[in-house]
Amino acid sequence: xxxxxxxxxxxxxxxxxxxxxxxxxxxxxxxxxxxxxxxxxxxxxxxxxxxxxxxxxxxxxxxxxxxxxxxxxxxxxxxxxxxxxxxxxxxxxxxxxxxxxxxxxxxxxxxxxxx
Amino acid sequence: xxxxxxxxxxxxxxxxxxxxxxxxxxxxxxxxxxxxxxxxxxxxxxxxxxxxxxxxxxxxxxxxxxxxxxxxxxxxxxxxxxxxxxxxxxxxxxxxxxxxxxxxxxxxxxxxxxxx
Numbered sequence: 001x002x003x004x005x006x007x008x009x010x011x012x013x014x015x016x017x018x019x020x021x022x023x024x025x026x027x028x029x030x031x032x033x034x035x036x037x038x039x040x041x042x043x044x045x046x047x048x049x050x051x052x053x054x055x056x057x058x059x060x061x062x063x064x065x066x067x068x069x070x071x072x073x074x075x076x077x078x079x080x081x082x083x084x085x086x087x088x089x090x091x092x093x094x095x096x097x098x099x100x101x102x103x104x105x106x107x108x109x110x111x112x113x114x115x
Numbered sequence: 116x117x118x119x120x121x122x123x124x125x126x127x128x129x130x131x132x133x134x135x136x137x138x139x140x141x142x143x144x145x146x147x148x149x150x151x152x153x154x155x156x157x158x159x160x161x162x163x164x165x166x167x168x169x170x171x172x173x174x175x176x177x178x179x180x181x182x183x184x185x186x187x188x189x190x191x192x193x194x195x196x197x198x199x200x201x202x203x204x205x206x207x208x209x210x211x212x213x214x215x216x217x218x219x220x221x222x223x224x225x226x227x228x229x230x231x
Contacts, residue, residue: 033218043160043206043221056218089158093219100148100212101167104219106160 002026006092006107013082013114021077021110023092032075033093033104034067036060043091049075050098082114118142119207119222127228128197135182136192136225138207144168146212149190150219151181154204163205166190194227202229 005024013019025032034046048055049067064080075094079086089111093104120139128134140149151163166174166181174181182191194201207222 042223045218045220048218091160098217100146100210101165102210103150103162103165105162106152108159111158
């Protein structure tokens with residue numbers, strides 16, 4: 001069964017450094033998302049992306065965050081200057097459609113630790 | 116106001132028993148979808164089951180079923196004959212049709228522990 005692939009599975013970085021989290025969505029999916037989950041807490045929406053542009057972003061997704069689909073397969077989340085509070089699990093998800101009956105399929109996540 | 120409410124932060128259930136995880140939701144959109152995801156301790160998010168707002172019958176997927184009570188705005192997940200591998204965090208989530216690009220909104224989750 002097709003799946004969403006995220007790399008790396010773990011990333012440790014120093015405060016102030018830039019990180020890029022990578023995702024390969026399911027190939028026929030058109031809608032892409034990033035979510036984050038601070039340890040033991042709720043899964044929070046960051047951003048949705050369709051047709052090569054951001055569809056919606058949350059308050060969390062401030063100027064230090066950016067997303068890109070550099071080619072036909074990859075979808076990346078960049079955090080420009082990481083802060084301690086950015087430590088979390090970051091999930092990429094994709095969906096075939098935007099209708100209410102389309103589930104989001106999630107990758108296995110990237111655990112980001114900022115020291 | 117919370118759109119998805121899961122009132123059980125944690126549950127302990129004996130192996131082989133059935134378990135019901137509660138979920139209530141709030142929306143004014145007549146078209147919406149309800150989803151359950153499982154998150155094992157390894158961290159991945161696994162899609163389990165879907166129920167659409169217009170579906171007349173409760174959704175079932177193997178040992179998972181969804182007890183959908185539209186008037187009460189509840190969508191409880193029922194796991195029959197629980198197994199040790201069912202120990203995980205379970206999230207109820209909703210997708211509305213108001214905005215065709217709209218995201219899925221998650222509840223806070225219920226941590227399920229299956230006891231041998």
